[in-house]
Amino acid sequence: MPVTPADIAATTHAYLQRHPGERARLQPLLDLSASATDPTDPTDQTTPPAQVTCSGVVVDRDLRVLHVRRRATGLLRCPGGHGGPTDGSLLATAVRGVAEETGIPPGALCLTPHLLDAPVDIGTDLDVDDLDPNPAGGEGAHRHYDFRFVLHLVDDEPPPVRLRPDEVTGAEWRPLAEVPSPALRAKLLRAGLTGVPEPVNASALVHDGRGRYLLHLRDNHPHIWAPGEWSLLGGGREPQDATIEATLRRELAEEAPGLHLGAVEPLTVEWTSDRHGLAVPIQIFATRWDGHPDQVGLREGVLVHWVGPEDLHRLVLRDSTRRLVQEHAAVPTTAVSTAAVPPVARPPLARPPAARPRPAAPVSDPVTRVVGVHLVLTDHGRVLLGRRHNTRYADRLWHTPASHLVPGESVTAAMVREAEEELGITIAEGDLELLHALHHLDVDGRSRVQLFFGVPRYEGALRNAEPDKCSALEWWPLDDLPADTVPYTAHTLHRIALGQRVSVLGWPA
The missing domain is CATH 3.90.79.10 (Nucleoside Triphosphate Pyrophosphohydrolase)
Structure with missing residues (x-):
């Protein structure tokens, strides 16, 4: 009208x-x-x-x-x-x-x-x-x-x-x-404009640490987003929200006052469209909660319910939500405290976390056009990870040194180049050992092959050679990775620790 x-x-x-x-x-x-x-x-x-x-x-x-x-x-x-x-x-x-x-x-x-x-x-x-x-x-x-x-x-x-x-x-x-x-x-x-997209919605991937996820059945009203679908709890930013985490906490206090959030960790940024067709970046937070759905006190929607990944095919929900749950479930969970904590002020994204996903390609499409290479450096049970910054993908999450291929470049040449650009070290192509190959169907519907290499030796002193793209470089125990590790990276490092050479992630069973 x-x-x-x-x-x-x-x-x-x-x-x-x-x-x-x-x-x-x-x-x-x-x-x-x-x-x-x-x-x-x-x-x-x-x-x-x-x-x-x-x-x-x-x-x-x-x-x-x-x-x-x-x-x-x-x-x-x-x-x-x-x-x-x-x-x-x-x-x-x-x-x-x-x-x-x-x-x-x-x-x-x-x-x-x-x-x-x-x-x-x-x-x-x-x-x-x-x-x-x-x-x-x-x-x-x-x-x-x-x-x-x-x-x-x-x-x-x-x-x-x-x-x-x-x-x-x-x-x-x-x-x-x-x-x-x-x-x-x-x-x-x-107005303090930045010129770059920043999340204007926030949602919570609430899990119990035992493989179950709290999903929300929305009202079936035609004028709302995703009517009659199962989705994550959350909502849109309002002018009084100082941070996007404040948006999440306010929305859940309004929708589900009995759901008392403890620590929340930024997981990823999803993209959807609003009723005007505008692109909407959504900050997804992960948090652990052990309560019963009846305790939530739901004020909007029909109900909330614990759901395991094995039951997702029975529900009406978006492919992006399904893949998000599947990816998170594939990674060993690091316990997150459920004790109440005050909202943490986080800076806005300096760059969009990722290029906005285009319409998802059919899962049946066998063509994989993106190949990534990753360097796994270990030392006495620890692995070297960098905290991404200002990169347009997974900012503020921990990740192995990684790169995509440039035209005319082999996977080993790309790994040598990235080691020098990101860590300031020199490695020989002949020393590289393929530790794991991951075929990854991402939440944007695109499939990627991610190759993880190890190397027994290198020349030079390790340093953060790209501080504009990496805010920290640290060693982490392989059996105790930070909760805010890029999900497919945590998945792969876990598989490497188990001695597995190949895996898939995100593909339908």
Whole structure:
């Protein structure tokens, strides 16, 4: 259904709570919304006395904002447009307008944790325009209000822009300081934008340490995400949440007040889509809890229940959830205290944790295009692990030194290269010993072959040669790996300790 005057008023009131000094400027819009008799009045461009449009402020990694030049006026504006009969929200109008005018699909964009689905600005170049009548377009004299929503690009490189030639004549990316609208420019410069995706949802992979996982059966309401499906407990970030862990703890306190979380550990970041088609990064935390589902005191959804991996095929749930549980279950569990602890303030992701998964390839597809190489250095029962940082994959998790192949490179040459780049040591290809081969079906639906090599000798002193990508380099007992080890790495090191040379992970039984 279309956006209603009540929707516009609610969004405007929320905006004014953050910008109370703009009330006088926006009061006419509130008055018009309160007096409207037709629910679709304010968003109809042919209806006086007010016109409402919505724009997408698309920000790339270099903190540049996408602008298009309007054919009718020659002015440079953020892409967007008027409301449609099926938009349902002002944000949806902005997202659709970006797609129509630039060809950038919703799935290439995501919200920011700083603003979420709230507009960064309401106005236009002149904040609020008084527009003259346009009889040819069926428009009377009216005032123009533009709701502007910030959207980050999901991927590092901007997607190709395909303009709508009947509406716009060109496009350009402008730094924040060169955004034409003074009001928008000032707010963007104060917004603390990073230009990179950060989790705006949080979910808990709750396990009992004995192979069971607490899953949540959601209500079967068509307007909610994943209706009637089993999923993890969690929810979306809200403005008062200082960290994404605070989001998780608040959501679970609201949904399941009897589920008292102890320590939680960041596990991975999953991607899904919201009802607007926008990409949504979800921070997954792992935590251990030993209670009975009846203790949870569930306030949302139908029920929660302990489920083992062997029963997942009986449930309606997303493939990503199924694979997440299967991967975690395949790794020996390190006990995590269930004693209550205060939320831990964690810095936001400096880079997206991984390239956003594309639609999953069919599991039956036998083609594996990605090969990874890993160096397993051991010393008296300990293994060398690095804590990933700023890498776009598994940041803040422990991992063996690893790399993908570059074109024209053999697996042994890649291992030699990575040892020098990451650890500052020299190894000989002929000294490498293949310890384990893992065929891994990842949660994004892509299959990968991961090769783990050992080496009896090397030259040089071990050091953290890439501190921009690795925040710590430490030796860990093979039988007591940190809980926040990359899951497939922990799986493989356990198999190596058992003397196994090959394994699979994530594939259907």
